[in-house]
Amino acid sequence: MSALAAARSLAGKRILVAKPGLDGHDAGAKVIALALRDAGAEVIYTGLRKSPEFIVRVALDEDVAAVGLSILSGSHQELSREVIGGLRAAGAGEVPVFVGGTIPPQDRDALFALGVKGVYTNDTPLERMIEELARALA
Amino acid sequence: MSAQLKAAAGAARVTTPSGIDVPVVATRDMASDPGAPGVYPFTRGIFADGYRGRPWTIRQYSGFGSAEASNQRYRFLLEQGQTGLSVALDLPTQCGYDPDDPMARPEVGKVGVSLFSLSEMETLFEGIDLGAISTSFTINGTAAIVYAMYLAVADKQGVPRAKLTGTIQNDILKEYVARGTWIFPVRPSLRLIADSVLFANSETPRFNAISIAGAHVRDAGCTAVEEMAYTLANGLAYVDELIRRGGDVAKFARRLSFFFYVHMDLFEEACKFRAGRRLWAKLLRERYGVTDEKALHFRFGVVCGGSSLVAAQPYNNIVRVAIENLAAVLGGAQSIFTCAYDEAFQIPTEFSAELALRTQQIVQHESGVAATVDPLAGSYYVEWLTDRMEDGMREVMGEIGAYGGVVKAIEDGWLQRRIALRAREKKDATDRGERVVVGMNRYRREDEAQSFGEVFRLDPGTAARVLEKHAEVKRTRDAARAARALDTLEAAAAGEKENLMPLLVDCCHAYCTVGEMVARLKRCWGEFQEPVRL
Numbered sequence: 001m002s003a004l005a006a007a008r009s010l011a012g013k014r015i016l017v018a019k020p021g022l023d024g025h026d027a028g029a030k031v032i033a034l035a036l037r038d039a040g041a042e043v044i045y046t047g048l049r050k051s052p053e054f055i056v057r058v059a060l061d062e063d064v065a066a067v068g069l070s071i072l073s074g075s076h077q078e079l080s081r082e083v084i085g086g087l088r089a090a091g092a093g094e095v096p097v098f099v100g101g102t103i104p105p106q107d108r109d110a111l112f113a114l115g116v117k118g119v120y121t122n123d124t125p126l127e128r129m130i131e132e133l134a135r136a137l138a
Numbered sequence: 139m140s141a142q143l144k145a146a147a148g149a150a151r152v153t154t155p156s157g158i159d160v161p162v163v164a165t166r167d168m169a170s171d172p173g174a175p176g177v178y179p180f181t182r183g184i185f186a187d188g189y190r191g192r193p194w195t196i197r198q199y200s201g202f203g204s205a206e207a208s209n210q211r212y213r214f215l216l217e218q219g220q221t222g223l224s225v226a227l228d229l230p231t232q233c234g235y236d237p238d239d240p241m242a243r244p245e246v247g248k249v250g251v252s253l254f255s256l257s258e259m260e261t262l263f264e265g266i267d268l269g270a271i272s273t274s275f276t277i278n279g280t281a282a283i284v285y286a287m288y289l290a291v292a293d294k295q296g297v298p299r300a301k302l303t304g305t306i307q308n309d310i311l312k313e314y315v316a317r318g319t320w321i322f323p324v325r326p327s328l329r330l331i332a333d334s335v336l337f338a339n340s341e342t343p344r345f346n347a348i349s350i351a352g353a354h355v356r357d358a359g360c361t362a363v364e365e366m367a368y369t370l371a372n373g374l375a376y377v378d379e380l381i382r383r384g385g386d387v388a389k390f391a392r393r394l395s396f397f398f399y400v401h402m403d404l405f406e407e408a409c410k411f412r413a414g415r416r417l418w419a420k421l422l423r424e425r426y427g428v429t430d431e432k433a434l435h436f437r438f439g440v441v442c443g444g445s446s447l448v449a450a451q452p453y454n455n456i457v458r459v460a461i462e463n464l465a466a467v468l469g470g471a472q473s474i475f476t477c478a479y480d481e482a483f484q485i486p487t488e489f490s491a492e493l494a495l496r497t498q499q500i501v502q503h504e505s506g507v508a509a510t511v512d513p514l515a516g517s518y519y520v521e522w523l524t525d526r527m528e529d530g531m532r533e534v535m536g537e538i539g540a541y542g543g544v545v546k547a548i549e550d551g552w553l554q555r556r557i558a559l560r561a562r563e564k565k566d567a568t569d570r571g572e573r574v575v576v577g578m579n580r581y582r583r584e585d586e587a588q589s590f591g592e593v594f595r596l597d598p599g600t601a602a603r604v605l606e607k608h609a610e611v612k613r614t615r616d617a618a619r620a621a622r623a624l625d626t627l628e629a630a631a632a633g634e635k636e637n638l639m640p641l642l643v644d645c646c647h648a649y650c651t652v653g654e655m656v657a658r659l660k661r662c663w664g665e666f667q668e669p670v671r672l
Contacts, residue, residue: 022229022232022233023245024229024313024316024319024320027316027357027359027557027558028561031558031561034559035562037672045670046670047670048318049233049241049318051241073249074485075244075245075248082244102482103483106593121483122445122449123448123579126565126569
């Protein structure tokens with residue numbers, strides 16, 4: 001049993017993993033979804049090519065505890081802004097948004113400034129990401 | 139078993155990244171005879187004289203923002219000694235959306251150039267003679283349209299179509315599995331591919347209308363053995379479809395080409411190509427009775443870098459790409475793209491792009507590796523590993539066959555799930571430090587300054603200019619002619635018999651947009667419904 005599965009630190013949490021925009025690279029999103037599930041979370045994965053409006057609607061309908069956006073196309077700024085803006089407009093601004101993908105180091109601060117709670121790249125160990133998530137959702 | 143091997147049996151197991159047990163020492167009795175280069179089954183390469191007769195094509199993937207900006211980068215690369223162009227397209231063009239579509243908005247001109255209509259491709263190749271270069275387009279969902287556009291530009295430049303050389307990727311099967319720029323369901327997509335390949339065979343006999351790619355499934359997480367096996371399985375699916383459509387395999391197989399990633403295990407990567415080249419020739423001969431030598435040739439391009447590059451200590455990536463470049467040459471690649479060191483986190487700058495180009499030139503002109511054909515041949519380890527990899531590839535292909543073939547495996551999401559699980563395994567092995575990545579999970583410096591050299595910044599005015607031009611094209615074109623061309627296309631797509639290529643060329647000449655053409659085809663065929671299975 002992996003350390004993630006042993007800890008089950010996300011047990012009972014519903015988490016949306018979403019692919020906004022046209023980017024088709026889904027290996028990362030799927031790895032994250034599998035890891036979250038191992039850590040006990042109930043994972044909803046949207047599949048590819050979803051609009052920010054769609055993602056906000058699913059987040060509300062499914063009453064999720066967190067939203068993870070996977071973006072490798074360079075459009076992380078615009079797409080994160082639209083999802084966070086959409087959640088806020090719907091009165092769900094408290095739902096934390098996390099971003100993963102190909103994020104240039106110099107763009108991280110701008111994402112945090114938009115209200116993104118965590119930024120992860122392919123060299124982030126899964127355990128560390130899940131610990132941070134568990135802390136944020138505790 | 140030799141004394142050394144017996145001694146090794148007690149030592150820790152070492153495997154290649156594909157999971158093949160590596161002997162401590164390879165011995166003569168383990169190695170088979172690879173035969174001669176240029177002779178079936180081509181383990182040592184498709185040409186008797188290797189790179190002596192023709193060096194590999196240096197083909198750097200680039201293109202960003204507007205057609206004007208990309209045109210300038212191409213001219214720069216050609217002046218610097220690059221020998222072929224490789225066009226990166228933005229996601230709206232790849233997925234069939236016009237720049238003013240709400241789905242397209244944030245992505246216009248971002249990961250490549252926007253080619254929403256013929257107007258943009260005319261600008262892209264301004265001052266570049268299409269009869270004198272070879273151009274490769276990484277395009278799949280809208281490949282037939284982009285190919286039609288290229289033909290229209292050639293028509294307008296006055297270049298005879300028979301002179302055109304280049305490649306469109308046009309491999310939709312792997313898009314469903316890994317890269318994600320699918321549009322239509324699997325079966326009509328296969329029709330479009332057959333249309334373009336058969337049309338290309340007669341209209342542009344020197345143009346590769348499909349490049350069957352394993353690169354993306356590899357970068358999504360699968361092993362080198364699986365990368366080749368999935369790709370050859372897809373290749374056979376295309377061959378079957380083309381035969382069903384009346385194509386002559388001995389003829390069209392001459393123009394099939396392949397595309398792969400090269401990651402870091404030098405010998406496994408070189409042997410992957412030796413094994414794959416041999417296996418493809420055998421499959422064509424065994425299954426279809428192909429004997430024409432040229433039709434049995436497994437020609438392939440590669441990309442070095444991708445997910446083997448990391449953001450931590452990014453200059454280390456230069457070394458990685460050089461080693462991968464070497465593996466590609468030792469495997470006999472026909473064309474090579476070396477990623478820039480900063481591609482792990484951004485679109486390359488002009489500086490990093492030039493360095494990637496120089497890496498290839500150093501391998502080509504200074505290392506001496508291309509001086510003799512297949513210099514690894516006869517190495518006990520290399521011949522043994524080539525054989526083991528071929529066995530592994532046949533095994534994986536057998537599993538796909540047992541499931542019911544690639545098309546079913548993709549429609550059900552079976553293959554996608556296999557790759558996701560493999561990606562997870564790889565990530566876990568990296569997190570645990572079993573897969574060493576220097577500077578990231580070994581020898582990492584926590585005090586490392588977060589500085590990555592020059593930063594690429596896309597011109598922020600690009601999207602606005604593309605949108606403006608899009609509006610202008612729609613305003614100034616002959617509207618009646620465009621509407622007629624689209625109606626004709628839709629009527630033919632609703633039927634099953636007609637080859638759509640000539641109609642797509644007509645649409646391009648009429649300045650119909652990519653989004654308009656795709657919308658008409660969607661009306662006939664619908665859209666792919668992604669099976670999400672985790």
